[in-house]
Amino acid sequence: MSALLQICGLSAGYGRADVLNGIELTVAEGGVTTLLGPNGAGKTTTLRAISGLVRRTGSIRFQGVAIETLATEDIARLGIAHVPEGRGTFQRMSVFENLQLGAMPRRDMPKIRADIERVYGYFPILKQRYTQAAGLLSGGEQQMLAVARALMLRPKLILLDEPSFGLAPLVVRELFAILSRVRRDEKVAMLIVEQNARLALELADDAYLLETGRIVLSGKSQDVAQNERVRSAYLGA
Ligand code: ATP
Numbered sequence: 001m002s003a004l005l006q007i008c009g010l011s012a013g014y015g016r017a018d019v020l021n022g023i024e025l026t027v028a029e030g031g032v033t034t035l036l037g038p039n040g041a042g043k044t045t046t047l048r049a050i051s052g053l054v055r056r057t058g059s060i061r062f063q064g065v066a067i068e069t070l071a072t073e074d075i076a077r078l079g080i081a082h083v084p085e086g087r088g089t090f091q092r093m094s095v096f097e098n099l100q101l102g103a104m105p106r107r108d109m110p111k112i113r114a115d116i117e118r119v120y121g122y123f124p125i126l127k128q129r130y131t132q133a134a135g136l137l138s139g140g141e142q143q144m145l146a147v148a149r150a151l152m153l154r155p156k157l158i159l160l161d162e163p164s165f166g167l168a169p170l171v172v173r174e175l176f177a178i179l180s181r182v183r184r185d186e187k188v189a190m191l192i193v194e195q196n197a198r199l200a201l202e203l204a205d206d207a208y209l210l211e212t213g214r215i216v217l218s219g220k221s222q223d224v225a226q227n228e229r230v231r232s233a234y235l236g237a
Contacts, residue, residue, distance in 0.1 A: 003061075004029045004157055004189050005050070010058035010068075012042075012049035019045045021213040022058065026206070027157060032183055032190045034200040034221065036234055037210035043193040044085055046210070047159045050191070051075055051082045063156070077105045081150035085161040089145050091135030095126050098134050098145055102152030112152070119148040122178050140171035144178070151182065160192045164199065172196065176203055197234035201225045 005027040013019040019042045027033045035043050049056040052072040060068040067075050076082075081102075089098050099119065103112045120127035123144045129137060134145055143163055150158050163179070164172040176199050183190060183203075194200035201207055207224040209217040217227060224230055 002029050004063060006061045008059040010049060010056060010060060012045055012054050012056035014054060019213050020049065023215050025208055027189050027191050030187045030189050031206065032204040033206045034192045034194060034204035035208050035210055036197050041210045042213045043210055044161055047082060047161050047193060050159060051080065073105060076153060079156035081153040081155035082159045083146045083150045083161060087142050087146040089134040089142055092133055094131050094133060095145055096130040098149050099152050102149035105153060115152055119151045122182055123148050140167050143167060143175060155188055157189045160190060162193055162195060164194060164196045179203060
C-alpha cells in the first residue's frame with residue numbers, strides 16, 4: 001500500500017526546547033499505525049506537529065502534499081481529523097451540535113445531515129442522546145462523540161490521542177471494536193497513540209516505539225509485539 005502520510009526528519013517542541021528529534025514515520029493509505037512509548041516521550045507532540053499545533057521542522061507529506069508549513073484549519077481541510085487527549089468536545093453544546101461542528105471545514109453542506117445519520121450507525125447511543133449536552137455524557141460516550149465528530153470531516157486520516165484514557169475495560173473493548181469497523185467500512189487511515197499497547201497492537205498494522213523524542217523501533221505490529229523490550233515494558237509479558 002502507498003504512503004498516505006510520510007514524515008521525515010521531524011523535530012518539534014515548545015518554546016526553544018525540542019521534544020521530537022528527527023523522527024521518521026509512515027501511515028499507509030487506509031492503514032492503522034500505532035505510536036507507543038512511555039509518558040513524556042513525545043507521542044502527543046507528534047500528533048500536534050502533524051496537525052500544525054506546535055512549532056516543527058522537517059518534512060510532513062500527506063497524499064504527496066507538503067503540509068509542514070500549513071495552518072491547522074488547512075490541514076483539517078485536506079482530510080486530517082484530530083481527536084485530542086481529553087477528547088476536545090464542546091461540553092455545553094449538544095451531541096448534534098458537536099457533530100455539526102465536526103463538519104465545519106467541509107464545503108458540501110447538503111451531505112452533512114446524511115453523514116450525521118451515517119455516524120449514528122456506528123454510535124447508536126449518540127442518536128439516543130442527540131439533544132443532550134456533551135458534558136453530561138459518560139466518559140465512554142464522550143470518547144465516542146469525539147470519534148464521531150472526527151468522522152464528520154470525512155477524513156482520510158484520523159489522529160487519535162489515547163482513546164482509551166480513563167475508560168472502563170469493557171467500554172474500551174467496545175470502542176476499539178467500533179474503530180475496527182470504521183477503519184474497514186470508511187477506508188480511513190488512523191494514527192493511534194495509546195497506553196494500552198496490547199489493544200493498539202491488535203488493531204494496528206504497523207507500530208513505532210518512541211522514546212525521548214526518537215523512534216527506537218518500528219515494524220509490522222505482530223513483529224513489534226514479539227520484541228522483548230516491548231513485551232516486558234508495554235505488554236507486561
Ligand atoms: P504522555 O503519555 O504523558 O501524554 P507523550 O509521549 O504524549 O506522554 P508529550 O505530551 O508529547 O508526551 O510530551 C513530551 C514532552 O513535552 C514532555 O516533557 C512534556 O512535559 C512536554 N510538553 C508537553 N506539552 C507541553 C507544553 N504545552 N509546553 C511545554 N512543554 C510541553
